[in-house]
Amino acid sequence: MVMLDADSVMSGETLLRLVRAMEQHAGVGMIQTAPTAVNRRSLFARVTQFASRVYGPMFAAGLHYWQLGDGQ
Numbered sequence: 001m002v003m004l005d006a007d008s009v010m011s012g013e014t015l016l017r018l019v020r021a022m023e024q025h026a027g028v029g030m031i032q033t034a035p036t037a038v039n040r041r042s043l044f045a046r047v048t049q050f051a052s053r054v055y056g057p058m059f060a061a062g063l064h065y066w067q068l069g070d071g072q
Contacts, residue, residue, distance in 0.1 A: 009038055034060040 034056055037049040
């Protein structure tokens with residue numbers, strides 16, 4: 001099952017990759033990525049969106065390291 005929030009934005013190609021990953025790793029309980037803001041309008045939201053794009057991959061890598069692959 002693929003579950004999306006009301007404000008989720010995902011391309012068809014990404015959904016196909018997700019389904020392939022689910023089929024390849026059938027024993028996995030949940031596949032999740034680090035969320036990021038898109039299409040924000042206010043100044044604060046745009047700054048948050050920028051910071052998420054710049055620091056998000058590093059944060060996710062650190063989370064993956066500390067949680068031994070059991071995080072996002």
